[in-house]
Amino acid sequence: MSNITGALYKIRYLDEFSRKKTLMHRLSPTIKLIVTLIYILLVVSFGKYQLGGVIAMSAYPLIMLSLAEMPAKELIKRVVVAMPFVMGVGIFNPVFDRDIMTYFLGIGISGGWISFLTLIVKGVLTVSSAIILVGTTGIENIAHSMRILKMPKIFVVLILLTYRYISVLMEEAASIWTAYKLRAPGQKGIRHDVWGPLLGQLLLRTYDRGIRVYDAMILRGFDGDFRMGTAFVTGIGSYLFLLIALAGFLIIRLSVITMILDLLI
Amino acid sequence: MHMADALLSPAVGGAMWAAASGGAAYSANKLKTDLDDRKIPLMGVMGAFVFASQMINFTIPATGSSGHIGGGMLLAILLGGHAGFLTMASVLLIQALFFADGGLLALGANIFNLGFFTCYVAYPLIYKKIISNKYTRGRLIAASVISVVVALQLGAFSVVLQTFFSGKTELPFTSFLLLMQPIHLAIGLVEGLITAAVVSFVWNARPEIITHANERKPLKNIDIRKVIVGVLIATVVVGGFLSWFASENPDGLEWAIFNTTGTEELEGSNPVNEFFARIQEKTAFLPDYGFKETSEGAGNSGTSFSGVTGGIITMVLALGVGKLISVFKRIKS
Amino acid sequence: MSHHKIDIKDLDYMYPDGKKAVNGFSINITHGESVALVGANGAGKSTLLSLMVGILMPQKGEIIIGDTHLSKETLPLLRQKIGMTFQNADDQLFMNSVYEDVAFGPRNYKLNEEEVDARVIGALKKVDALHLKDRPPYKLSGGEKRAVSIATALSLDPDILLMDEPTAALDPKSRRRLIGILKEFAHTKIIATHDLDMALDVCDRTIVMNQGTVVADGRTKDIMVNDELLEKCSLERPLILQGQNN
Ligand SMILES: Nc1ncnc2c1ncn2[C@@H]1O[C@H](COP(=O)(O)OP(=O)(O)O)[C@@H](O)[C@H]1O
Numbered sequence A: 001m002s003n004i005t006g007a008l009y010k011i012r013y014l015d016e017f018s019r020k021k022t023l024m025h026r027l028s029p030t031i032k033l034i035v036t037l038i039y040i041l042l043v044v045s046f047g048k049y050q051l052g053g054v055i056a057m058s059a060y061p062l063i064m065l066s067l068a069e070m071p072a073k074e075l076i077k078r079v080v081v082a083m084p085f086v087m088g089v090g091i092f093n094p095v096f097d098r099d100i101m102t103y104f105l106g107i108g109i110s111g112g113w114i115s116f117l118t119l120i121v122k123g124v125l126t127v128s129s130a131i132i133l134v135g136t137t138g139i140e141n142i143a144h145s146m147r148i149l150k151m152p153k154i155f156v157v158l159i160l161l162t163y164r165y166i167s168v169l170m171e172e173a174a175s176i177w178t179a180y181k182l183r184a185p186g187q188k189g190i191r192h193d194v195w196g197p198l199l200g201q202l203l204l205r206t207y208d209r210g211i212r213v214y215d216a217m218i219l220r221g222f223d224g225d226f227r228m229g230t231a232f233v234t235g236i237g238s239y240l241f242l243l244i245a246l247a248g249f250l251i252i253r254l255s256v257i258t259m260i261l262d263l264l265i
Numbered sequence B: 001m002h003m004a005d006a007l008l009s010p011a012v013g014g015a016m017w018a019a020a021s022g023g024a025a026y027s028a029n030k031l032k033t034d035l036d037d038r039k040i041p042l043m044g045v046m047g048a049f050v051f052a053s054q055m056i057n058f059t060i061p062a063t064g065s066s067g068h069i070g071g072g073m074l075l076a077i078l079l080g081g082h083a084g085f086l087t088m089a090s091v092l093l094i095q096a097l098f099f100a101d102g103g104l105l106a107l108g109a110n111i112f113n114l115g116f117f118t119c120y121v122a123y124p125l126i127y128k129k130i131i132s133n134k135y136t137r138g139r140l141i142a143a144s145v146i147s148v149v150v151a152l153q154l155g156a157f158s159v160v161l162q163t164f165f166s167g168k169t170e171l172p173f174t175s176f177l178l179l180m181q182p183i184h185l186a187i188g189l190v191e192g193l194i195t196a197a198v199v200s201f202v203w204n205a206r207p208e209i210i211t212h213a214n215e216r217k218p219l220k221n222i223d224i225r226k227v228i229v230g231v232l233i234a235t236v237v238v239g240g241f242l243s244w245f246a247s248e249n250p251d252g253l254e255w256a257i258f259n260t261t262g263t264e265e266l267e268g269s270n271p272v273n274e275f276f277a278r279i280q281e282k283t284a285f286l287p288d289y290g291f292k293e294t295s296e297g298a299g300n301s302g303t304s305f306s307g308v309t310g311g312i313i314t315m316v317l318a319l320g321v322g323k324l325i326s327v328f329k330r331i332k333s
Numbered sequence C: 001m002s003h004h005k006i007d008i009k010d011l012d013y014m015y016p017d018g019k020k021a022v023n024g025f026s027i028n029i030t031h032g033e034s035v036a037l038v039g040a041n042g043a044g045k046s047t048l049l050s051l052m053v054g055i056l057m058p059q060k061g062e063i064i065i066g067d068t069h070l071s072k073e074t075l076p077l078l079r080q081k082i083g084m085t086f087q088n089a090d091d092q093l094f095m096n097s098v099y100e101d102v103a104f105g106p107r108n109y110k111l112n113e114e115e116v117d118a119r120v121i122g123a124l125k126k127v128d129a130l131h132l133k134d135r136p137p138y139k140l141s142g143g144e145k146r147a148v149s150i151a152t153a154l155s156l157d158p159d160i161l162l163m164d165e166p167t168a169a170l171d172p173k174s175r176r177r178l179i180g181i182l183k184e185f186a187h188t189k190i191i192a193t194h195d196l197d198m199a200l201d202v203c204d205r206t207i208v209m210n211q212g213t214v215v216a217d218g219r220t221k222d223i224m225v226n227d228e229l230l231e232k233c234s235l236e237r238p239l240i241l242q243g244q245n246n
């Protein structure tokens, strides 16, 4: 139950947040989507020992957070949940890769620890950038951008419909769960003899709902072709953002600052 | 389990994206020509159903632990392979965006691992074969359990391969394999049993939903082998191409910037290529952030540390800029 | 304006499982009338409304809207004239914001975006819900969902409105507001309900349905005090008329 309400909260928070009107929110969704994808690609393109590089890449989400006025807490909550798998797999790096690569304050640090840290930072950054994208853009605008980027229409429509009914179905699932709990206190999950009926009932109701939704659509002239509103007008600000972001990524990726540092030392 | 961005290399992530979008384009195209429009909202609400039902925990008898439904197989059973695949893809996309499950680059891998193996492999080749149009409770249960288990085994194997080929971890291939497959056997059994329970309940109450008796049949059946072969070819070609680029440029940087210009094979025969070739040469000498992969022991820790320091300085700078923005915003309002 | 009259003759509908939900149903409704369709749960009200918009096709009998027989061919045309709201507004609000939802219909009729915008704003104003324009559906109360679902129908500029239990599950204040809005519409209306107080308030005419057929048809004022009839159909006198003699 708590995970249903928790999940519902997470979705609705981002959904509501995406309706804000900060500078970031007003940029072209398509450009934000493209910048995010390039960013993620660049982050993962760093080699496994390039810890400094991925740390530098944190500049983008950090600045975006401020521009979008997004509370870091909300971001961290989501990022934390995403990390266990990465950590579980990555923790073997220090185990298998024990060659000392460098010394820090006289303590030898193995390559494994460096690659482990790199992995974690990568995980945090890629996940953060995706969440910042939704938080500043919203699912409807992302869907529009997907259309502009030529993704199949039926897929885009499907995303919008699925998203719409997540809220409704989560509430139904929560009430089923609560009803069950009330009659079976102290159980962690649902007993196996009611697995079928419990989810099955919800499924049947969902199936009928799907049919009624279709009826509602045809009554309003739906002919199989989903028509969306006009596309977002991409202003100068959006192009400027694209330019600045790409330039920034390049500066970081080509380690310009390190170079300067090297020259100074 | 979801594959994560951090564990992927651009080459593997890109290849999986190509495979997944190939699959999505194909199934979308198929649906466009064969689909009964009624199915579109049905797919949407079913996607939401899978999403919500994943939140409900089911107690596993005699173990004290609990599991939940996976979804891909159930979607295929209810909606058919193509519609199931596309619906699963949309569920995974929303999970990546709102719950940080996986990530945007790993989305391709996740669609492949959780959608492709269920809807395009286990569903047509196992589930349908076991049922072979004779619906009985026993067949439904066997078909659901076996197909879910197989699909999950394939998915888990695929995660191991993707991780291995990305080369971001030191975990040896076989150890990872021996870790993943048994765990997913257990998970698969639970998922399979829950799926079977739901499917047989629905079949009892409303058989036409499971037997698709009410659906308008497409004129001709789609050859599932074509899809599988197509997706595999796309994966191999794109993966091979990208990893070739990546291995030509061990830093993994150049391919991202230069792969469109094709500097390497075209010998600097025109000024543009020459220009990029020169940049490429230059960048090859740039110090990088990391520690030399070949460095023995401490190596020249001076340069290596300036790498990390450079990174940290950049981060601090960004933090400062962020703070400034916030302060500025507060003053303005 | 005779083209908005509704003629239903001897209509039968049986569900695939053999349940006969509509059974020899006939009515005649003229332009601008406001009709309450009352009857207990399972009387066949929802089925009848579904038949009137071609979601279901009758096995027998005919439906004539204006001068057009309802059939597969004439459906697209007739659906433009008829707006319908469902019992559960969540089934009808399938987009991710109020605006998008109300715009769905006009866009399907390929109006340009300017015209679509005008329709959306106009429809939302009529139900007093313009301020909800950018809300996601999960942030609407029951009453607001109802208002918006009516707007989705109004945006197509229908002549006839069919509503299935519009006041069900509304709190008293939202219900009041909705009644106020409904009273202002000049459309031909058929409202399926067992909220007899609302029927009394909004509709001059009432048709009582039981087991798929018409058991009474007359002025709402008269029907609502016919205790014997109401009792027979598992209905009760409106609160406001209770304790009064006929
Ligand atoms: N999809 C269906 N399949 C079979 N029977 C149905 C279906 N929908 C409704 N019925 C039955 O038809 C009768 C009329 O239902 P309905 O039109 O929903 O009544 P009302 O709206 O007046 O409550 C009821 O007995 C109901 O059980």
Ligand SMILES: [Mg+2]
Residues within 6 Å of the ligand: C045, C046, C047, C087, C164
């Ligand atoms: Mg009803």
